[in-house]
Amino acid sequence: MSHLNVLVVVTAPDTKAAVIAECVAARSDMTLLGGRITTVDEVDAILADSSLVHVAAVVVGDSTVTRGMAERWVAARADIVAMLVDLVDDVIRIQGITLRDPRLDALLTTLHDIFDRVGPEATDRVVRVDLGAPSGDELVTPEVQASPGRPLLDAAINWLHHLLRDAVARVPSDNGDVHGLSVTKTTLLQALEAPLLRTPDDGVAGADEASRVLDAVRAAAFEHPDEHCEPLAVALRAFKLRPVELRLLVLALAPEVDFRFQRCFGFLLDEMGRRVGTFALYAALLDANATLRDDLAGSRSLDRWLVFDAPLGQRPPADEALRVDPFLARWLLGESRALDDDPRLRRVMRPDPWPGAALLSRRDDRSRADELLRQLPRGGKTQWLVLNGADPAGWRALVELGASAAHATPIRVEAARLHGLDLIDIDDTARRLVRNALCTGRPLVVDTVKAESLEGHDEWLARFVGSLSRAGGRVVAICADEASAVTDIGAVPFALGHEEALSREARAAAMRRAAEGADVFLSSHAAAAMANRFPLHVDALEEAMRLAQSRPLDYRQDDPRLARFTTACKALSARGLSHLAGRLDPTVDLDDLVLPADRKNQLIEIIDNVRLAHVVLDDWKFGERLPYGRGVTALFYGASGTGKTMGAMAVARRLDIEMLHLDLSRVVSKFIGDTEKHIDRVFSDAERTGAVILIDEADALFGKRSEVKDAHDRFANIEVAFILMRLDAFSGLAILTSNMRQSLDPAFIRRLRFIVEFPKPDVGAREQIWRQCLPPGTYTIADAVFRQLARKVDVTGGHIRQITLRAAFLAAAAGTLIGVEHIVQATRAELAKLGLPAIDLDLGKVKAA
Numbered sequence: 124m125s126h127l128n129v130l131v132v133v134t135a136p137d138t139k140a141a142v143i144a145e146c147v148a149a150r151s152d153m154t155l156l157g158g159r160i161t162t163v164d165e166v167d168a169i170l171a172d173s174s175l176v177h178v179a180a181v182v183v184g185d186s187t188v189t190r191g192m193a194e195r196w197v198a199a200r201a202d203i204v205a206m207l208v209d210l211v212d213d214v215i216r217i218q219g220i221t222l223r224d225p226r227l228d229a230l231l232t233t234l235h236d237i238f239d240r241v242g243p244e245a246t247d248r249v250v251r252v253d254l255g256a257p258s259g260d261e262l263v264t265p266e267v268q269a270s271p272g273r274p275l276l277d278a279a280i281n282w283l284h285h286l287l288r289d290a291v292a293r294v295p296s297d298n299g300d301v302h303g304l305s306v307t308k309t310t311l312l313q314a315l316e317a318p319l320l321r322t323p324d325d326g327v328a329g330a331d332e333a334s335r336v337l338d339a340v341r342a343a344a345f346e347h348p349d350e351h352c353e354p355l356a357v358a359l360r361a362f363k364l365r366p367v368e369l370r371l372l373v374l375a376l377a378p379e380v381d382f383r384f385q386r387c388f389g390f391l392l393d394e395m396g397r398r399v400g401t402f403a404l405y406a407a408l409l410d411a412n413a414t415l416r417d418d419l420a421g422s423r424s425l426d427r428w429l430v431f432d433a434p435l436g437q438r439p440p441a442d443e444a445l446r447v448d449p450f451l452a453r454w455l456l457g458e459s460r461a462l463d464d465d466p467r468l469r470r471v472m473r474p475d476p477w478p479g480a481a482l483l484s485r486r487d488d489r490s491r492a493d494e495l496l497r498q499l500p501r502g503g504k505t506q507w508l509v510l511n512g513a514d515p516a517g518w519r520a521l522v523e524l525g526a527s528a529a530h531a532t533p534i535r536v537e538a539a540r541l542h543g544l545d546l547i548d549i550d551d552t553a554r555r556l557v558r559n560a561l562c563t564g565r566p567l568v569v570d571t572v573k574a575e576s577l578e579g580h581d582e583w584l585a586r587f588v589g590s591l592s593r594a595g596g597r598v599v600a601i602c603a604d605e606a607s608a609v610t611d612i613g614a615v616p617f618a619l620g621h622e623e624a625l626s627r628e629a630r631a632a633a634m635r636r637a638a639e640g641a642d643v644f645l646s647s648h649a650a651a652a653m654a655n656r657f658p659l660h661v662d663a664l665e666e667a668m669r670l671a672q673s674r675p676l677d678y679r680q681d682d683p684r685l686a687r688f689t690t691a692c693k694a695l696s697a698r699g700l701s702h703l704a705g706r707l708d709p710t711v712d713l714d715d716l717v718l719p720a721d722r723k724n725q726l727i728e729i730i731d732n733v734r735l736a737h738v739v740l741d742d743w744k745f746g747e748r749l750p751y752g753r754g755v756t757a758l759f760y761g762a763s764g765t766g767k768t769m770g771a772m773a774v775a776r777r778l779d780i781e782m783l784h785l786d787l788s789r790v791v792s793k794f795i796g797d798t799e800k801h802i803d804r805v806f807s808d809a810e811r812t813g814a815v816i817l818i819d820e821a822d823a824l825f826g827k828r829s830e831v832k833d834a835h836d837r838f839a840n841i842e843v844a845f846i847l848m849r850l851d852a853f854s855g856l857a858i859l860t861s862n863m864r865q866s867l868d869p870a871f872i873r874r875l876r877f878i879v880e881f882p883k884p885d886v887g888a889r890e891q892i893w894r895q896c897l898p899p900g901t902y903t904i905a906d907a908v909f910r911q912l913a914r915k916v917d918v919t920g921g922h923i924r925q926i927t928l929r930a931a932f933l934a935a936a937a938g939t940l941i942g943v944e945h946i947v948q949a950t951r952a953e954l955a956k957l958g959l960p961a962i963d964l965d966l967g968k969v970k971a972a
Contacts (some may be wrong), residue, residue, distance in 0.1 A: 125154045127179045130169065132161050134184035139310075144183055146231055149609040170200055273353040273733025276455075278333070279342040279373040280380060287387040288312070290408055294391070341369060354455045354562070361561035362424045367409065369418070372430060374405045375447045379456060381543035392622065399444035406441075427594075428558050429551070454562060462559045467552055473570075474536040479520030479661030480527065482633040482640075482668075488625075492525035496566075498618060506597050507617035510624070511605040514662035515572045518601045522568055533566045533599075534559055537572035538584060538757070546586050553590030555906065560596060567591075568599045575603055588612055625661065627741055630654045637664040641671035641688040654738050656780050658813045659691040667691040689779060696812035697781055703790055704783040704805045707817065709776035711769045715895065717888045717920060718766065718881070725879045726770060729757050730777050732876070733856050754853040756874060758821070761862040761881030764921025767860040770881065771817045774858065781814035787823055799845045811854050822861035822866040842866060851876050884920055889913040892920045896927040901934075902941035915962055916950055926953045 131144040148155040156169060156178075170178065182189045182205055190358060192207035257321070273882065291312060312909065344351040344359055359369060377384040378399050389395040391404060400408075406415040418424060431438060432448045439445050446452075453461035466774050483492070498508055510518040526533045536556060541549055560567040569591070574584050591598055592615040600612075634657075635650035645653065671691035680686035697706060713726060732755045740746035740753060759767040775782040783805065790801040803826075809816045814870060818824065824846055847870055850857065861867060864878075872878075884892060890913035897904070916923075927941075927951035934941040947964045954961060 124583075125426060127177050127782055128156050128175060130156050130161050130166065130178065130180040131155050132163060132166055132180055132182045134163055134182075136376050137183055139208075140183040143231075145185065147181075150231060162756050166192075166196060170196060170203070176202055181208060182441045183208045187278075199371060211864065273355070275337075275340045275351060275356045275359065278337045279355065279369075279376075281369075282330065282333040282337045283373060283377050283380070283384065285333045285382060286408060287391075291387055305613070309663045323412045332398070338366060341366065354457065357562055357564075358451075358455060361558075362428050362430070363422065364424055365417050365418075365422065367411065368416070368425055369596070370409055371405055371415070372425065372447065374408065375431060375445050376452055376455060378446065379452045380513050397444065401442055402439065403441040403444045405445065414915045423649050427554070428561075431552055439657070449557075451562075459563075462555075462562060464819065465555060465559075467548075468555055468559065471538070471540045471556075473537050473553055476523050476527075477516070477519035477535065477662065478531060478665040479633070480523035482636045482661055482664055483520055483524050483625075483629065484606045484636055485629060485632045485848070488521070488524065488629055488632070489528065489860060491629075492528065495521050495620075496525035496529055499622075506592065506595070506615050507612055508599045508620065509602065509605060509612070509617050510599065510620040511602045512623050513602050513603070514624045514660055515570065515603060516662040517629075518620075519570065520542050521624060522599065522601075522659045523567075531565055533568045534563075536567065536569045536574065538569055538571045538587060541578060541583060541587055542574070542577050542580070543610050543809060546583065549583055550590045551585050553587055553596070554594050556665075557591060557594040557596035566599060567596055568601065571600060571602045573850075585610075613957060614744045621942075627654075627737060630661070633661050633664055634659075637668040638688055640668040641684065641691070643671075643684045651687075652734060652738060653692070655734070655812055656778060657696050658811070659692060659695055662691075663695045663698075667695045670694060694780055697812065700783070700808050700812065701804050704785050704808065707772065707775075707782040707784050709772040709782055711772040711776060713773040713777050716770060716773055717884060717895070720769070722879055722881070725877060726774055729755060729774055729856075729877055729879075733778055754850075755856045755876055756850055756853070757856075757858050757877035757879060758864070758867075758872075758875050759858060759860045759879050759881055760862070762883055762919060764919030765881035765883060766920050767881050767908060768817070768819065770859070770879070771815070771858040774856075775815045778815070778856075780856075781812055783809055783812075783814045783816050785816060785818045787820065798842050802846055803849060806849050806853050806857075807858075810853065813855065815856040815858060816853075818857065821861045822863050825859070825867050825871040843871075847871060847874060883917075889916070889918075889920075889923065892923050893927070896924050901931065904941065904943060905948065908943055912946065912950075915916055915964060916954075918957075920952070922953055922957070926950050929953070 129147045131147060133140045133141055144155055144160050147153050148158070156175075157165075157317060161169065166180070169175070178200065180193065180203060182193055189207050194676075195205055197203050197205055233453050340351075341359065344356040348356075358364070358372075364372065378388065385398040386395070388400040388404065389397050392401065402415075403412075406412050409415060411418065423432060426438060429448055430451060432446050433439055447455070449464040450461050453464075457835040463469070463474075466778065483489070495510075514519070522533055534556065541552065543550070556567060559565070569588075571584060571588075574580050586685060588600075592612060609617070609619075631654045634654040635645050635647070638645045638650065638653075666689075667688070671688045674687050675690065676683040676687055701705065713723070716723065716726075718726075736753070736755075740749070759770055761767060772782065785802075785805055790805065792798050792801065805816065808814070825843060847868075850871075851874065856859060890909050893912055916926075918926075926946065926949045929952060930941050930945040933945040933948060937945075950964060951961060
């Protein structure tokens, strides 16, 4: 090795050039000419000295400026080489290789080797490198510790080490080539002389022996899977890799393992800027130039499981880089959650647990979850487990409960997030999901409930399910419609969950547990009653619990904590209601109604029918004898203003449930079929939220069907028939009001469980209504006046309320309390509005008497 005389030349003062000069001065095989940095203007004079031999110029600056000067210098002398050092960001780059070595030993060794190999006869004696600011981190060759927990990876790294060392050694070195231009064979062989793995026995002899060891460990990984649980061994078994496929995978993984392997690939490719090998290079290293593609085509395991970082179903051309999928590579090297970081999976995966599992504390719930976990597809013929029904949240909670007990976090997939992706992306996502499940051993759970409600879901959802099946994925599918799920799955064997997710007892226990979380104690009977009032799914119960925990207490209530929890349940029940029905706040209590005793008893009977439905229909098994008609339907009829709507509010208030008022202006549509859809949506909302439906002026919807004379009659009859069928299927409480009972269709009357007449109030009832309509402390009216008003003014309670309200505004305008004169004036105005004759109301004498 020649002793070099080095010029460190700068176009402008720079600290990086000073570091290079210090490193040159510190080396025994180099002399820094002049003992300092040289400027551009001084170079010609120094090179003019013919006694100066073995000269190397390190030119620091912008290579677009310095290249011309360097080419002029090497043209003037035959024994000089020039290295152009570019100033870039904050790292040192030589032909694309990142070096973090402030002493620059590797850079100067490369300079020395280039001088020795180029020689005075070469024409290209100008080499360009990029140099950034010293980073402070020294170049440290990684020393991989051999681990007893990863024998297959250790054997693979050992094989890589010997294979690449032998390949580099076989490259000819006596023909004067500058192989790779910046890293020489000598440098690489020196770096590879040290064993890569520090093991008790470093004496593995040669690549052949390392290859035999790799084959032996591979066979052991198949024969004893319990003893070989490292990621590479798991992938070997999951992908069913043959020896040649394993070796190709290890070669593609090599750049991730060690920096020296990157430099070897650059050297072997004769381009140091390339850090990753190509398919052609890997084939040459495996001595399979002509047969490797045929060998891989036999099983296509590497392509099937998207092992390489390439588009779906493709492999890069032979001259392009072939690397392992970056997320799979990270997982193979020990990052247990790396596969979940793939953005193509994150767009469809739910990272957080499905809510509700914490409320399933019963022993039966845990047993059910364990049974469900045992049903998960694990092998044999069954590949899918289909869980369907009206309670998908219950299935999700059971899956979470069973998985947490088994310490196996499920891969939660929400299929609705695939909406908008093209079919190729859907296939790619499906394969990556199955690959994740195979590698990690976690159950793959696909929720298709929301996807089934999206427009045009048939094509892309079927493509996704089909891709999962073709990939061999063993999947748990949570769906609302078993028929569509079975159609999408096709011929893949599956098991079907027939039972409902959570029993009535389980829902009651979950309600009780949620109440406990909100600092409320409920007895078993009270919890069952509240679960019947608020048919919330278990996930909504958990949300209601958290909502109650965040609400302030209202100490005006008899039980502030129970009132807070009940309010939260009401809020969650009303979530997502359509605009087709309005919400009414039941402000009237049953005690506020002025009705005959038998009518009030009928209202109480309606309340008991709703409150005790689970006892009679479920516990006493009456529900098994009712194919339909589990709901309660009542008709309130009577003259206008007799309190029909107030009676409905009183029932809802006593039951403490929401009230939905069917708005005919929103429901009835001129388009054929829309009216039926709107009515069905309102009834579905009521069933989901446990609310009572109030349909005012029911005769407008349930009028008698007429003889069909034209298309209008035909479609009107169809609407009535649909509403009657929907009432049969309704499982909640529906209250209908009408002024004209005789106008209702007879088929509708048959479906009513209760018919309550609201009569016009008699004298005693009217006097009571007059007194109730005037709040205490707002009037100066004697008892005798109330009796006279009740006798002389024969109107319904609704009209009395209008009279008192009008009198209140008259008194407020006069600045006094409500007096007889205000009542008289308001009464005459109300009668005139109704078209009734005026009544002689001389109440002054009564007041005086």
